[in-house]
Amino acid sequence: MTLLTMLELAEELGLNQWELANLLGQGDVPYHHSLGTLSVSQEDFVEFAFERFQSDYTTLPRPILDHLISFYADRLTQDNDHQARQRIQQIVDLLYEEDPGLLEQVLGEYDELYHELVYDNSEELVRQKNSGWSVTESVRYGEMLLVSKKNKGQYRNITRQARTMVKQVSDFFEVDLPEKITTSKKRDVYASIRVKPPLRYFTSEEEAA
Amino acid sequence: MSMTLKMRPQLVQEMRLEQRLRLRQMLAHDFMEFINIEDDGDQELLEESLPFLVLHEVSHPLHDAGYVTIPPLRPSRRLQEYMDVSVSQQALEVGIDKSALLIGQLVLQHSEQQMIQAQVALVERVYRDMFQLEVVPFHNKFLARLQAELAVQQERGLDRELYGRLTTLEKKIDEGVRQQLYRKNYGFHTDLIHAYQRVYRGTTVQLPKKSSHG
Numbered sequence: 383m384t385l386l387t388m389l390e391l392a393e394e395l396g397l398n399q400w401e402l403a404n405l406l407g408q409g410d411v412p413y414h415h416s417l418g419t420l421s422v423s424q425e426d427f428v429e430f431a432f433e434r435f436q437s438d439y440t441t442l443p444r445p446i447l448d449h450l451i452s453f454y455a456d457r458l459t460q461d462n463d464h465q466a467r468q469r470i471q472q473i474v475d476l477l478y479e480e481d482p483g484l485l486e487q488v489l490g491e492y493d494e495l496y497h498e499l500v501y502d503n504s505e506e507l508v509r510q511k512n513s514g515w516s517v518t519e520s521v522r523y524g525e526m527l528l529v530s531k532k533n534k535g536q537y538r539n540i541t542r543q544a545r546t547m548v549k550q551v552s553d554f555f556e557v558d559l560p561e562k563i564t565t566s567k568k569r570d571v572y573a574s575i576r577v578k579p580p581l582r583y584f585t586s587e588e589e590a591a
Numbered sequence: 592m593s594m595t596l597k598m599r600p601q602l603v604q605e606m607r608l609e610q611r612l613r614l615r616q617m618l619a620h621d622f623m624e625f626i627n628i629e630d631d632g633d634q635e636l637l638e639e640s641l642p643f644l645v646l647h648e649v650s651h652p653l654h655d656a657g658y659v660t661i662p663p664l665r666p667s668r669r670l671q672e673y674m675d676v677s678v679s680q681q682a683l684e685v686g687i688d689k690s691a692l693l694i695g696q697l698v699l700q701h702s703e704q705q706m707i708q709a710q711v712a713l714v715e716r717v718y719r720d721m722f723q724l725e726v727v728p729f730h731n732k733f734l735a736r737l738q739a740e741l742a743v744q745q746e747r748g749l750d751r752e753l754y755g756r757l758t759t760l761e762k763k764i765d766e767g768v769r770q771q772l773y774r775k776n777y778g779f780h781t782d783l784i785h786a787y788q789r790v791y792r793g794t795t796v797q798l799p800k801k802s803s804h805g
Contacts (some may be wrong), residue, residue: 547646548617
């Protein structure tokens, strides 16, 4: 269990301590007292935030939503945590239904931030790339995103159009569409989506050529 | 604790998977092996064929709910010898394809030409994958369904470009099918096309009874 002082947690979330205290006061997060400093466990806070998100996502401040996603993403990537994967899917599910705009915003901002960091500001990555060993994990993802970024807007537009069509037909015939797919079918579709050929990355020599 | 550079794109990937899963759920499953919704190179095709892909899929529950009437397949005597489950299954899909065309015009106010174009774009991909690249196995009943639909659609007063695109495609598919089938089976195939054409022509969509949509 990771303990964070109130000060650290507030900084992490981009809130001042009063805002944080106010937020915590509305939930049921156990505090720990250690050498005169108030602390809260990371897990307890995340659980509190997730419950808040589920009960009414509109009351969860955006920094906390980012924090929540970051926490689960860390768990997912470091430990391949099944529960973290489920939670991320629950967050995406809920936002997809309730607020697709916010979901797209979240997706978009992660992309923007990533590109800003990797391509504009990261001298280290530029140095690595120029020295010919650009196959770090970060650059791999970066290349992948760079390719997909070009068509990202178009893809979102397609998804939106499809959703609108289904809604129009549903409203016209007063029928719920489309029918829900089963869990096993969903899993199959996931599996088929995941099987992708590996991307090829150019070294700086190839790029120069 | 904040997300590292490596983790952010992975999360984006996770979220995109979820979104694409949702999209895939809305698209015609019959055609999903011919289009890769993850491939940016396929986005243009996806966009062009989207009304057909979506409306085909929503036509299934509308058919179950009684809004779509598909006439029964009336096979010729020769065709009766070859009847099996997949022939009937494709007959149902013929009606569903027609339903997509009608609902596109009725509900979404697309022109008939737009709806036909949406389907032709997909059938061009079917031809490519089945005959040129040979990455999808030859499936004569599925092709008979598409040929039947193209044959009826070309009678519909299309503009010159789409008409040319459609007739060229129909001819190429017919040549491909002839090469694959023996003479006797080709006769059966022709009967099947005619039977499917009757289904396509006879399929109708009913408006909701209490609707004020006119």
